Amino acid sequence: MNVYDLVIADKEKIALEDVFLDDLSRRKLQQLIKEHRYIQELSKYGLPVSNKILLHGYSGCGKTTTAKALATALEKPIYVLNLSNLISSRIGETSQHIRQVFDKAGREKAVLFLDEFDQIGKARISEEKDVGEMRRLVNTIIQLIDYFPDEAVLIAATNHPEILDTAIIRRFQLRLAFELPTNVQLDAYYDKLFSPFPHYDVVVPRLYRISYAEAKDYVYDAVKSLLITALEKNESSPK
Numbered sequence: 001m002n003v004y005d006l007v008i009a010d011k012e013k014i015a016l017e018d019v020f021l022d023d024l025s026r027r028k029l030q031q032l033i034k035e036h037r038y039i040q041e042l043s044k045y046g047l048p049v050s051n052k053i054l055l056h057g058y059s060g061c062g063k064t065t066t067a068k069a070l071a072t073a074l075e076k077p078i079y080v081l082n083l084s085n086l087i088s089s090r091i092g093e094t095s096q097h098i099r100q101v102f103d104k105a106g107r108e109k110a111v112l113f114l115d116e117f118d119q120i121g122k123a124r125i126s127e128e129k130d131v132g133e134m135r136r137l138v139n140t141i142i143q144l145i146d147y148f149p150d151e152a153v154l155i156a157a158t159n160h161p162e163i164l165d166t167a168i169i170r171r172f173q174l175r176l177a178f179e180l181p182t183n184v185q186l187d188a189y190y191d192k193l194f195s196p197f198p199h200y201d202v203v204v205p206r207l208y209r210i211s212y213a214e215a216k217d218y219v220y221d222a223v224k225s226l227l228i229t230a231l232e233k234n235e236s237s238p239k
Contacts, residue, residue, distance in 0.1 A: 014069040019062060020189055020212060025176045029066075032174065033073050039150065050173040051153045052145060054117075056161035057178030060213030063157040064115065066176075071111040074153065078111040079104070083119040094120070095140040102144045109151040117156035121164045138165050145171045183208050186215060193219045200226060 016029065035042060035049040042049060053070075055063040064080075071078035081101055098120065105112035114120075120141055145168070148154050156172070158164065169175070181189065186208055193216060194201040204222040207215065 012068055013072045014065060016069040016073045019065055019069045020181065020185055021062070021066065028174050028176065029070060029073075033070070036074055036153075043150070049150050051150055052148065052172045053153070053155045053174040053176065054161070054169065054172035055155060055157040055176050055178060057159070058180050058211055059159050060211030061178040061180065062212055063178055064113070066178075067111065067113040067155045067157065070153070070155065071113075074111065076111050076153065077108060078113055080113045080115065082115045083117060095137050099140065099144060102148065105154075106149045106152045109149070111153045111155060114154070114156045117158040118160045118163050121156070121158070121168045138168065142167055142171065180209065180211060186210075186212075189215055190219065197223055197227075 016026075016033075021029070032050045032053070036051075039049050055066060057063070067080075068078060079101070102112065104110075120137060142165075145154065161169070187206070189212055190201075190206050194204075200223050203226065204219060207218055210218070
């Protein structure tokens with residue numbers, strides 16, 4: 001396996017201002033961006049910058065989008081690694097592959113985004129068949145996090161923070177929770193989604209208690225259906 005084939009160099013540019021975040025999470029990320037802007041000056045005083053972020057919470061609520069937006073704000077390349085695609089039946093190979101990915105991101109001062117982080121960060125008290133191998137894998141991850149260079153940024157995302165090893169969790173300076181959006185937050189998001197076609201806003205009912213991703217899929221599916229129906233009606237009408 002060529003591990004670099006599993007790493008996606010995502011070039012999508014997303015402005016942090018366009019990401020729906022709570023005020024506290026936004027302030028923390030803005031502080032991190034400022035720290036990296038003045039990283040050389042801070043290092044003269046022996047002050048480390050925050051460069052390890054754990055994003056946890058509901059699926060579809062903005063973790064991946066936040067990682068891409070942070071990379072955009074920092075003007076760094078971002079490498080996206082879905083760990084569920086990397087786990088090998090031979091855990092020793094998994095450790096080797098992950099080490100290579102960390103080394104690559106560190107050398108290039110990039111943002112490394114590890115999705116589904118619970119695949120490799122499970123607590124060492126585990127029901128896995130080979131508990132010894134899993135413990136060695138978690139120990140490897142801890143070492144890689146500890147020696148990850150300040151100029152690079154590590155972002156891990158999980159929907160299941162409760163199963164992560166506590167020693168791993170402690171190593172992330174920022175831990176941001178992603179909850180289901182409130183009705184007010186969803187209304188603001190719906191306003192943005194409907195802005196290119198406002199005439200459909202009064203036709204498509206708004207759904208609540210869903211994630212941003214679910215809201216986006218719902219609106220786009222509804223608008224596409226209505227638009228296609230209108231186009232078919234125009235085609236069938238007498239010329």
